[in-house]
Amino acid sequence: MARKRYQHTVQVIRLVALVQAVLLAGCSGPQSALDAAGEEAVHLAELFWVMLAGAAVIWALVVGVAVFAGRFQKAPLGERAGLRLILWGGAVFPTVVLAGLLIHGLRLMPVLRAPGGDLRIDVVGEQFWWRLTYRPEGRPPVVSANEVRLPAGTRVEFRLDAADVIHSFWIPSLGGKMDMIPGRTNRLVLLAEKPGVYRGACAEFCGTSHALMAFDVVVMEPQAFAAWLEREAADAPAGGSEAFIGNGCGGCHTVRGIEAKGVIGPDLTHVGGRRSLGAGILPNTRENLIRFITETEAAKPGVRMPSFHALPPAEVAVIADYLGSLR
Numbered sequence: 001m002a003r004k005r006y007q008h009t010v011q012v013i014r015l016v017a018l019v020q021a022v023l024l025a026g027c028s029g030p031q032s033a034l035d036a037a038g039e040e041a042v043h044l045a046e047l048f049w050v051m052l053a054g055a056a057v058i059w060a061l062v063v064g065v066a067v068f069a070g071r072f073q074k075a076p077l078g079e080r081a082g083l084r085l086i087l088w089g090g091a092v093f094p095t096v097v098l099a100g101l102l103i104h105g106l107r108l109m110p111v112l113r114a115p116g117g118d119l120r121i122d123v124v125g126e127q128f129w130w131r132l133t134y135r136p137e138g139r140p141p142v143v144s145a146n147e148v149r150l151p152a153g154t155r156v157e158f159r160l161d162a163a164d165v166i167h168s169f170w171i172p173s174l175g176g177k178m179d180m181i182p183g184r185t186n187r188l189v190l191l192a193e194k195p196g197v198y199r200g201a202c203a204e205f206c207g208t209s210h211a212l213m214a215f216d217v218v219v220m221e222p223q224a225f226a227a228w229l230e231r232e233a234a235d236a237p238a239g240g241s242e243a244f245i246g247n248g249c250g251g252c253h254t255v256r257g258i259e260a261k262g263v264i265g266p267d268l269t270h271v272g273g274r275r276s277l278g279a280g281i282l283p284n285t286r287e288n289l290i291r292f293i294t295e296t297e298a299a300k301p302g303v304r305m306p307s308f309h310a311l312p313p314a315e316v317a318v319i320a321d322y323l324g325s326l327r
């Protein structure tokens with residue numbers, strides 16, 4: 001009997017350990033607010049742990065009092081003891097603890113929402129992708145899409161806007177989220193500390209493919225970033241674009257340097273250099289380019305691009321090779 005109970009306990013412990021492992025696995029990785037890689041995220045993670053500790057202490061005390069009342073103190077308290085418990089446990093204690101947590105949270109505000117930055121990036125939320133314009137000081141703006149690159153150690157000011165419905169711009173590893181509202185520009189300042197690849201996402205339900213609206217965030221050493229921005233600013237080479245132009249892709253997409261000046265879809269001037277396709281949903285490979293062009297609606301329900309499933313495969317292959325070469 002005792003042995004059976006022992007085995008049962010071991011099983012329960014194993015199960016709890018498994019569940020914890022699964023839950024904790026969600027605390028690291030490229031899209032975790034607890035795996036902080038930016039100034040604001042560090043403060044937010046700290047705030048989270050302080051709040052969690054405060055909540056744990058209060059929870060333990062309340063459960064402790066309940067257990068005490070149920071198990072040990074079976075007789076009712078005297079009136080004076082009861083009043084004292086209400087005063088200290090019900091009024092003083094929560095006021096002190098909650099005021100402490102509030103003050104701690106408020107002290108972080110100026111750090112969290114400091115205005116201004118050394119680089120400005122405009123981001124417009126679209127259904128279901130991100131339109132980006134880098135505005136380096138004293139140089140012409142650089143238009144891009146769906147992949148945010150940042151110099152490490154630089155304060156970057158994002159100006160956030162939306163074209164259609166409300167979206168929300170969120171890079172958990174770097175900081176808090178900020179709504180993108182049509183007709184209003186919100187500002188978010190982030191400072192990425194650690195070079196690496198992170199992931200951002202739309203954090204406000206915006207339509208059928210809201211869950212398929214993400215983006216990669218590549219934090220680079222400042223020199224590497226400057227070199228990248230230089231490349232990103234350059235036009236695409238002139239040759240090889242006949243199939244792309246001939247099938248009307250240029251009506252919606254811009255490829256700088258050729259006769260493709262559409263602005264309905266993402267700028268594709270350097271699409272081959274991006275890590276993913278379709279706003280962070282598919283790794284950027286030749287197969288996925290072909291898939292995105294021919295089965296667009298299947299890859300992303302509700303997408304604002306027609307599926308080109310009737311194009312001859314040879315033609316699609318030529319277009320995919322062309323886009324893949326735009327680095």
Ligand SMILES: [Cu+2]
Nearest residue numbers: 167202206213
């Ligand atoms: Cu969205």
